[in-house]
Amino acid sequence: xxxxxxxxxxxxxxxxxxxxxxxxxxxxxxxxxxxxxxxxxxxxxxxxxxxxxxxxxxxxxxxxxxxxxxxxxxxxxxxxxxxxxxxxxxxxxxxxxxxxxxxxxxxxxxxxxxxxxxxxxxxxxxxxxxxxxxxxxxxxxxxxxxxxxxxxxxxxxxxxxxxxxxxxxxxxxxxxxxxxxxxxxxxxxxxxxxxxxxxxxxxxxxxxxxxxxxxxxxxxxxxxxxxxxxxxxxxxxxxxxxxxxxxxxxxxxxxxxxxxxxxxxxxxxxxxxxxxxxxxxxxxxxxxxxxxxxxxxxxxxxxxxxxxxxxxxxxxxxxxxxxxxxxxxxxxxxxxxxxxxxxxxxxxxxxxxxxxxxxxxxxxxxxxxxxxxxxxxxxxxxxxxxxxxxxxxxxxxxxxxxxxxxxxxxxxxxxxxxxxxxxxxxxxxxxxxxxxxxxxxxxxxxxxxxxxxxxxxxxxxxxxxxxxxxxxxxxxxxxxxxxxxxxxxxxxxxxxxxxxxxxxxxxxxxxxxxxxxxxxxxxxxxxxxxxxxxxxxxxxxxxxxxxxxxxxxxxxxxxxxxxxxxxxxxxxxxxx
Amino acid sequence: xxxxxxxxxxxxxxxxxxxxxxxxxxxxxxxxxxxxxxxxxxxxxxxxxxxxxxxxxxxxxxxxxxxxxxxxxxxxxxxxxxxxxxxxxxxxxxxxxxxxxxxxxxxxxxxxxxxxxxxxxxxxxxxxxxxxxxxxxxxxxxxxxxxxxxxxxxxxxxxxxx
Ligand SMILES: Cc1ncc(C[n+]2csc(CCOP(=O)(O)OP(=O)(O)O)c2C)c(N)n1
Ligand SMILES: [Mg+2]
Numbered sequence: 001x002x003x004x005x006x007x008x009x010x011x012x013x014x015x016x017x018x019x020x021x022x023x024x025x026x027x028x029x030x031x032x033x034x035x036x037x038x039x040x041x042x043x044x045x046x047x048x049x050x051x052x053x054x055x056x057x058x059x060x061x062x063x064x065x066x067x068x069x070x071x072x073x074x075x076x077x078x079x080x081x082x083x084x085x086x087x088x089x090x091x092x093x094x095x096x097x098x099x100x101x102x103x104x105x106x107x108x109x110x111x112x113x114x115x116x117x118x119x120x121x122x123x124x125x126x127x128x129x130x131x132x133x134x135x136x137x138x139x140x141x142x143x144x145x146x147x148x149x150x151x152x153x154x155x156x157x158x159x160x161x162x163x164x165x166x167x168x169x170x171x172x173x174x175x176x177x178x179x180x181x182x183x184x185x186x187x188x189x190x191x192x193x194x195x196x197x198x199x200x201x202x203x204x205x206x207x208x209x210x211x212x213x214x215x216x217x218x219x220x221x222x223x224x225x226x227x228x229x230x231x232x233x234x235x236x237x238x239x240x241x242x243x244x245x246x247x248x249x250x251x252x253x254x255x256x257x258x259x260x261x262x263x264x265x266x267x268x269x270x271x272x273x274x275x276x277x278x279x280x281x282x283x284x285x286x287x288x289x290x291x292x293x294x295x296x297x298x299x300x301x302x303x304x305x306x307x308x309x310x311x312x313x314x315x316x317x318x319x320x321x322x323x324x325x326x327x328x329x330x331x332x333x334x335x336x337x338x339x340x341x342x343x344x345x346x347x348x349x350x351x352x353x354x355x356x357x358x359x360x361x362x363x364x365x366x367x368x369x370x371x372x373x374x375x376x377x378x379x380x381x382x383x384x385x386x387x388x389x390x391x392x393x394x395x396x397x398x399x400x401x402x403x404x405x406x407x408x409x410x411x412x413x414x415x416x417x418x419x420x421x422x423x424x425x426x427x428x429x430x431x432x433x434x435x436x437x438x439x440x441x442x443x444x445x446x447x448x449x450x451x452x453x454x455x456x457x458x459x460x461x462x463x464x465x466x467x468x469x470x471x472x473x474x475x476x477x478x479x480x481x482x483x484x485x486x487x488x489x490x491x492x493x494x495x496x497x498x499x500x501x502x503x504x505x506x507x508x509x510x511x512x513x514x515x516x517x518x519x520x521x522x523x524x525x526x527x528x529x530x531x532x533x534x535x536x537x538x539x540x541x542x543x544x545x546x547x548x549x550x551x552x553x554x555x556x557x558x559x560x561x562x563x564x565x566x567x568x569x570x571x572x573x574x575x576x
Numbered sequence: 577x578x579x580x581x582x583x584x585x586x587x588x589x590x591x592x593x594x595x596x597x598x599x600x601x602x603x604x605x606x607x608x609x610x611x612x613x614x615x616x617x618x619x620x621x622x623x624x625x626x627x628x629x630x631x632x633x634x635x636x637x638x639x640x641x642x643x644x645x646x647x648x649x650x651x652x653x654x655x656x657x658x659x660x661x662x663x664x665x666x667x668x669x670x671x672x673x674x675x676x677x678x679x680x681x682x683x684x685x686x687x688x689x690x691x692x693x694x695x696x697x698x699x700x701x702x703x704x705x706x707x708x709x710x711x712x713x714x715x716x717x718x719x720x721x722x723x724x725x726x727x728x729x730x731x732x733x734x735x736x737x738x
Contacts, residue, residue, distance in 0.1 A: 136593060137601045141644040143590055161644060194618075195586055195647040319638035322631070 015186035020148045020179040021046040024112065025054050027155040030187065033083050035059070035074065035439060037067040041087020042127065043114030043176035059439060059468060062460040064091050066432040068098020069458070072107050073436030076419045077394060077444075079232065081163050082436070085112040089127030092173075093134065097426060100138035102169040104423025105253060106230060108162040109169035110155075111139075118146050118175045131173045140168030148181040153189040160191060165198045166317040167230055199316070202333030202341065210288070210312045210329050211345030214244050217286035217310075219354045221277075222246040223269065226253030226422065227291020227315060228335050234258070234415040236339035237290060244346040247358055249277040251292055252407050256417040261391075266358065267367075270298040271557045272404040275365035275566055278557070280358055281306050282564040290314045291335050294324040295423070304562040314338050365555070367408045368572045375548040376524045378402065378477040381531075382409040382449060385475060388531050393417075393445040396433035398454025399425045400484035402477045404553045406449040428457030434472040435465050445473070445535065452478040452504050459510065465540040466515035473534050474542040476507055479549045487552050491567075511542035522546040578607070579633045580652045580659060580729045583622045586645035587613070594643050595622060604628070604636050608726025619647065623728045652729055659729040662701045664689070665711070668718030669696040677717055684710045695720050 018026070024047055028036070035057040040048045051058060061067035064086045071082030082102075086092055092113040102109045116125040132142045141161050145154050151174070158170040214220060228237050234257040241248050241264060248258045249266035258265055269277035281287065287309040292298070299305040302325050313320070313327040314335055321330040331338050369379040382405055385393070391411045397403040397420040412418050419437055421429040434448035455476050465472050477483075485500040508518030517537050521530045521544065534541045554568030585591045592611060599606050607625035614621050626636050633651065641649045652659075669677040674696065681688055681698045684706065690697035700710050704727060711722065 132590065133593070136597050141594075143588075193644065195643070195645050317642070319635065319642050321638075323635060 015184050017182050018185050019046065019182050020151050020174070021050040023148070023151045023183075023185050024155065024174070024179070025050045025056075026187065027152045028083065029055065031156065031159045032080070036083040036085060037061060037071045037074070037436070038085035039064050039067055039087065039091055041091050041114060043088045043116060044085060044179075046176065046179040047085065047112075047114070047174075057439070059435070059464065061432065061464050063458070064094035065097050065428070066435075066458050066461040066464065068095045068109075068111065069101065069426075069429050069432035070436035070439065071109055072098060072102045073396060073419050073433035074440045075108050077416055077437040078440035079416065080108075080440070081159055082107070082109045083112070084109065086114070087127065088114045088116055088131065089129045092129055092131040095171075096135060096138060099135055099169045099171065101421050101424045101426045101429060103138045103140065105226060105421065106167050107169065108167035108230075110158045110162050111135075111169060111171040113171060113173050114179070115144065115173045115175040117177045119177075121175065131171070135171050138169070139171045140166075142171040142173070144173040144175070145178055146175065148178050148183045151178065152185055152187065153191060156189070157191045157193055160193070161196060166227070166320075199318070199332050200334040200337055202314070202331045202338035204341070206329060206331045207338060207341050208345060210314075210331060211342055213286055213310055213312060213329060214246070214288065214342075214346050215349065217349075218351060219284045220244070220246050220286040220288060220351075221266070221280050221284040221309075222248045223281065223287055223289045223292055224248060224250045224254040224257050225290065225292025226251065228254060228257045229291075229415040231291060231316065231335040232415075233291070233334075233336035233339055236336050236343065240339050240343045240346065243343050243348060245348050245351060246288070247280060247355070249273070249281065251295070251298060251422070252403075252418075252420060253422045254292065255407060256412040256415045259413040260411045261413060263359075268407050270295075270563065271300075272408065272553050272555065273563070274367065274408075275555050275569055275572075276358060276361035278555075278563040278566060279361050281309075282562065283357075284309050286310050286312065288312045288314070290339065291316075293320045296324070298563075299325060300557055300561060300563045365569055365572055368575045369551075370575050373548065374524060376521065376527060376545055378405050378479070378545070378547040378551055379409045380524070381475060381477060381527055381545050381547065382406055384527055384531055385447060385449070386410045388528070388535060389445055389447070393447045394419065394437050394441060396420065396430045396437060396446065396448045398430040398448075398450040399427045400451045400454060400482065401479070401487065401551070401553050402449055402451040402454065402483070404484075405477070408553075410449070427451070427454040430454055431458050431474060432461045432464075434474065435461060435468075435470055438465075438470040438472050439468070447473040447475060449475050449477065451483060452476055452480065452507075453482045453502065455507070456502065456504065462511060462514045462516050462540060462542065470540060471538050472540050473537070474540075475534070476542065476544050477547050478504065478507070478544050479547050479551065480504065481549060483551075484553070486550070490550070490552070491558075507542055507544040511540075516540040516542055519543045520546070577627065577629065577633075577653070579626050579628070579636075580657065580727060581624045581626060581633075581637060581640065582650045582652060582729060583624065583640055583646050584614070584648040585620050585622055586647060587618050587620045588645055591620070591645045594645065595640065598639055598643060602635070602639060604632065610726045610728050612728070623726070625727050652731060656732040657729045658732060659703055659727050660701055661704050661707045661727050662699070662725040663707050663710070664697060664699055664723045665714065666695045666697045666720040667714045668694060668720060670694055673717055677714075680710075680713055686710070
């Protein structure tokens with residue numbers, strides 16, 4: 001994702017007098033923007049006036065948070081930079097959850113916010129907020145542009161920073177007077193980023209050390225995170241795994257980078273990961289982390305994480321190395337380039353015993369649920385969806401049990417197929433994310449596997465999907481609870497279900513009222529038919545599955561326990 | 577352990593907020609932070625004293641380097657450096673005690689920069705330990721107020737063999 005240096009024909013080098021708003025639109029187009037998300041307001045009116053006839057597909061959400069999630073998912077689905085624009089004050093404040101979500105998951109995003117007139121800043125003017133102050137901790141970088149002469153350069157810098165190294169959201173705050181001020185611009189103002197360096201290549205000595213460690217390892221595990229997907233390095237990762245013969249486990253955000261249908265796939269690891277992934281990590285003698293950051297939901301207590309393993313860590317962000325877990329062989333750079341070099345130096349090893357051991361765990365502890373139950377099991381809905389979409393849909397999720405079941409029971413095989421809020425765990429992400437993904441991939445089947453309470457948070461965006469005729473599908477796994485909260489209360493708070501449910505509306509009726517299709521399913525036998533109808537719909541479609549209310553996600557690593565100390569394995573075994 | 581970290585930063589508005597915000601957000605403790613211009617008009621130098629174990633300070637260094645307008649970061653630990661603090665201190669010095677106070681200032685190679693009826697203001701510079709020591713010897717006389725800069729530092733030049 002390099003910023004485009006080529007300029008639209010005719011504008012390069014030709015200096016002419018333009019307003020700030022004109023410069024913004026021209027620079028966005030120069031950066032390859034053809035789609036953006038946003039909501040107007042007083043101080044961005046000059047910009048919106050220029051957008052009136054700009055060749056940019058513009059999506060107006062119902063709430064700026066939704067718009068930011070849409071831009072985020074647009075980026076995750078396409079690999080391009082997502083763009084969102086809002087007004088000052090309330091508009092900018094509504095972005096914060098979306099920015100934090102994108103920041104935690106390293107998503108390339110550019111946010112433009114309007115600001116009150118430069119001379120009013122600091123006076124508590126109408127709709128003034130300290131936007132750069134509020135968003136600084138949830139962006140990769142932000143700044144305010146007070147001089148129209150800096151505008152084009154700053155926007156170029158924003159795209160470059162957002163999309164290179166470890167990607168992330170960049171916000172530019174633009175006072176309204178800057179948007180209307182005229183200045184000469186020839187479209188060639190160069191970036192000035194003396195403090196921003198991108199290391200790509202990876203130290204060749206470190207790479208050789210890593211290769212040697214892999215060749216010597218009896219019990220390796222490749223642990224893959226979202227970084228492999230954002231680096232477009234899934235192909236290279238698969239080649240490495242194949243050539244060296246490595247079992248592969250991924251984080252939530254890494255799902256899709258490796259085909260889960262392969263025998264070498266250990267599926268997801270961590271708190272609700274597979275028993276076989278967690279056991280393998282705890283027994284491995286070499287852990288090869290690529291584009292992953294050893295999040296606490298993955299490691300449990302770091303002291304007892306992968307206790308026998310030498311650790312290789314390949315990452316573009318030097319600050320990720322040895323942040324949580326001590327790394328033996330760090331390699332900093334672009335995963336694609338490093339994996340390519342590494343693959344050249346590794347050799348095939350059979351590792352018969354290791355793979356046999358893994359196969360045993362896989363046999364004994366697969367993800368399971370009670371298929372014979374007469375209730376609609378949420379896992380069944382996902383399995384059926386996976387079957388009917390041939391495992392090829394783009395899946396977005398809410399947060400909670402629905403998200404974990406989606407990760408456990410849908411089988412992902414392509415990068416950018418799962419779009420989920422991992423780091424921040426933002427309820428309400430699923431629906432706007434589905435919209436953003438559908439905008440990026442108009443021909444793909446996009447399904448939001450959502451929780452009822454997650455859906456409640458942003459369901460107003462259904463109206464956006466209707467307006468733009470986006471045929472997204474929503475499967476609400478409606479358990480009538482904040483299921484994940486309820487699960488914890490069941491397990492750790494003596495079943496005191498304190499404030500963990502609200503009264504839900506009839507989702508099908510809400511969907512219909514908003515112009516979408518609504519279906520309610522309360523019988524197990526109706527599930528396949530409903531999914532079939534949903535997939536055939538040309539309009540946005542919401543299916544309300546009244547699922548088993550007190551189903552739990554297993555296995556589960558309780559807080560403070562090592563990842564091989566999972567609860568629920570006995571339950572999984574008893575179902576078999 | 578105490579580390580003196582020197583960061584060359586772009587001389588732009590907002591840089592201090594980015595740096596201070598990062599320290600707060602990541603729960604790193606700043607012992608002192610000094611910002612000043614350099615020989616280059618576009619660059620400022622921040623000298624930050626951090627106390628922490630090697631792992632923490634390593635993270636501080638990397639997280640600082642990640643901030644976009646931060647151009648270069650050095651941790652001076654283990655290197656010969658010249659490190660200096662500057663202090664202005666107003667010490668109670670009535671006529672009877674004044675000679676004693678003045679001689680203390682002289683002993684510490686300080687400068688008297690203001691004399692009032694009851695107080696003497698001194699300017700003291702040097703390593704932090706010297707500043708602390710001076711404060712301690714002044715305590716019995718009564719200290720009215722202290723203003724300190726925090727540490728600035730520069731690595732010593734390599735010495736040529738004689
Ligand atoms: C915005 C937000 N608020 C609160 C939480 C804490 N939280 C995590 S899961 C969860 C319950 C989710 O309920 P639901 O969407 O119905 O999903 P379920 O677990 O029932 O599948 C809550 C409240 C969160 N992750 N995000
Ligand atoms: Mg629920």
